[in-house]
């Protein structure tokens with residue numbers, strides 16, 4: 001890691017509280033280059049000077065690092081697996097607890113709630129966290145463009161959303177189950193314990209192996225025995241502490 005790059009990482013980590021050194025270097029470089037292009041700066045030292053002189057740039061870079069692409073029931077089949085194979089197995093419990101870690105604009109968290117409303121009589125809470133405050137504010141409102149709902153069939157849309165103009169608002173009885181909170185996976189303890197299922201999809205791809213191992217230890221601690229972890233379709237994890245339940249759906253279970 002060259003000195004200027006290191007200085008940028010240190011500066012932003014100090015000012016934002018986010019442990020930037022826990023993100024993959026190649027990923028960080030691409031996000032910094034994106035900021036440099038937007039600002040018309042030609043190299044890292046120019047960017048470093050700008051970063052020191054402009055307070056707001058720390059926030060801008062953190063926003064650039066937090067890529068928030070998501071949608072309801074992203075990839076669809078892991079949510080079907082959750083609904084058809086996991087929920088029936090754990091529904092003997094009166095209360096269920098789920099965590100959407102890196103929830104972006106909330107689509108994943110509400111998808112979990114919709115699956116639970118469809119497939120279980122148990123009471124449940126979905127904890128939904130992200131580092132990005134703007135995302136969390138929008139997630140709390142729960143209003144989405146139709147394109148975000150393209151994986152949902154018409155009946156699910158009618159049941160769980162109300163139409164507001166040309167947008168779709170999550171109904172109150174769904175929202176009541178979801179609790180949004182700012183939480184940083186790099187520096188904070190798990191949001192809560194005794195979780196039945198954790199969804200952490202398309203988040204750990206940005207982390208170093210060391211950070212990924214830390215997050216997996218945290219998830220292991222936070223799950224009940226036999227609790228499930230669902231990661232992104234393109235991701236993989238070492239088996240330590242987890243058995244693979246479905247390789248295609250990327251579902252793991254705490255040993």
Ligand SMILES: C[S@@+](CC[C@H](N)C(=O)[O-])C[C@H]1O[C@@H](n2cnc3c(N)ncnc32)[C@H](O)[C@@H]1O
Nearest residue numbers: 066067068070102104130131184185186201202
């Ligand atoms: C690509 S989105 C994934 C959203 C959703 N999980 C999905 O699969 O559709 C990645 C999210 O991870 C969040 N994120 C990045 N670093 C994080 C961290 N250290 N702690 C918590 N969330 C983080 C970003 O803000 C972003 O909203």
